Amino acid sequence: MLIFPWVMLLPVLGWNLCRRGRLAAAVPRFLVLAFGLPLLFLSLVQSKQGKYLLMAYPFLALLLGDFLVGLNPKRARRMGFLLAGAILLLALALGVAALGGGGQKVQAQLAPFLGPLRLMAVLALSGGIILGFQAWHSLAQSLVPWTAATLGLVYLVGGTWGFQLLDARKNYRRWTETARPFMQGRQVFYWQTIRSGVMVYTEHLMPEIRRAEALDSLDPEARLVAQKDEWNAHAWGMTPERRAQFEILCQVPTGGGEILLLRKKHS
Numbered sequence: 001m002l003i004f005p006w007v008m009l010l011p012v013l014g015w016n017l018c019r020r021g022r023l024a025a026a027v028p029r030f031l032v033l034a035f036g037l038p039l040l041f042l043s044l045v046q047s048k049q050g051k052y053l054l055m056a057y058p059f060l061a062l063l064l065g066d067f068l069v070g071l072n073p074k075r076a077r078r079m080g081f082l083l084a085g086a087i088l089l090l091a092l093a094l095g096v097a098a099l100g101g102g103g104q105k106v107q108a109q110l111a112p113f114l115g116p117l118r119l120m121a122v123l124a125l126s127g128g129i130i131l132g133f134q135a136w137h138s139l140a141q142s143l144v145p146w147t148a149a150t151l152g153l154v155y156l157v158g159g160t161w162g163f164q165l166l167d168a169r170k171n172y173r174r175w176t177e178t179a180r181p182f183m184q185g186r187q188v189f190y191w192q193t194i195r196s197g198v199m200v201y202t203e204h205l206m207p208e209i210r211r212a213e214a215l216d217s218l219d220p221e222a223r224l225v226a227q228k229d230e231w232n233a234h235a236w237g238m239t240p241e242r243r244a245q246f247e248i249l250c251q252v253p254t255g256g257g258e259i260l261l262l263r264k265k266h267s
Contacts, residue, residue, distance in 0.1 A: 005083055005151075008083070009067075009079065013064060013067050017032070028066075031062055031063045035056045035059040035060045038055065038056040065144075074138075076138060076140030077135050079143065080134060080136075080138075080139075080143045081135045083131055084132040085128075087124055087151075088124070088125065088132075091125040091127075094124060098121055112165050113162055116158060119157050119161075120162075123154050124150065127146065127147070127153070130150075131146055131150070134146060170254070171197075171254075172198060174254065175202075175254050176201040179202060179249075179261045180202050182249045182261055183223055183261075186221060187222045188202075188204045188206045188222065189206055189207055189208070189224050189225070190206040190207070190209065190224075191225065191226035191227075191230060191231060192227070192230045193230075194206055194208055195259075198225055198259060209224070211237050212237035212239070212242050221263075224246065224261070224262045224264075225261055225262075226259075227259060228260055231262075245265055247262065247263060247265055248261070249261045249263055
């Protein structure tokens with residue numbers, strides 16, 4: 001998503017580099033390696049996030065810029081239609097989401113964000129139409145600036161208005177305020193992979209428990225933190241009998257799930 005819609009041009013860019021023998025030159029070869037090696041290496045790791053590749057995108061941008069500058073009017077027109085189509089596809093996806101698509105569950109999740117979604121859809125639609133007009137008239141020099149301006153406006157709305165609405169649901173303030181009183185003076189453990197925000201804001205170290213057998217010896221005075229979906233999963237040796245040994249002290253919706261604070265029942 002971070003390089004949309006430029007990612008649509010990657011097959012054409014790769015074909016162009018091979019067909020024209022550009023990889024024989026040192027600079028294009030370096031740029032390809034500077035982008036490709038981090039992409040390959042980070043694709044092999046277990047945890048994947050698009051932001052990990054931010055340091056590689058400038059090299060791809062240089063390759064794409066060199067490719068676009070060298071286009072003749074006919075090919076620039078085709079690339080312009082491809083970019084316009086991608087932007088209009090984005091507008092369609094945003095519009096469908098803003099107008100009730102995706103079913104009742106999805107719409108319940110999107111309800112707080114309908115304002116920014118509608119504005120982003122209008123911006124993308126307007127930008128896509130303008131790009132199509134420019135491509136039709138072979139205005140190659142305007143394609144990249146208008147694409148960048150359209151995406152910039154869409155991301156500006158999403159990153160300010162949208163993120164402001166999202167932050168209240170994603171941050172750990174509610175969790176911290178609710179759970180901290182139950183943790184005072186207690187040893188706290190975390191079931192499965194810890195979320196750093198859960199630990200940092202409550203100012204408690206939380207050693208991880210990864211196997212359900214370790215729960216059997218847990219002190220009733222200790223506290224256990226878990227994501228609801230991981231706590232209810234039939235994995236890592238967890239059984240309904242072990243789960244029934246614990247009671248929920250509080251559960252706080254955070255992000256796309258819920259965080260539980262539990263303690264072992266006294267025998």
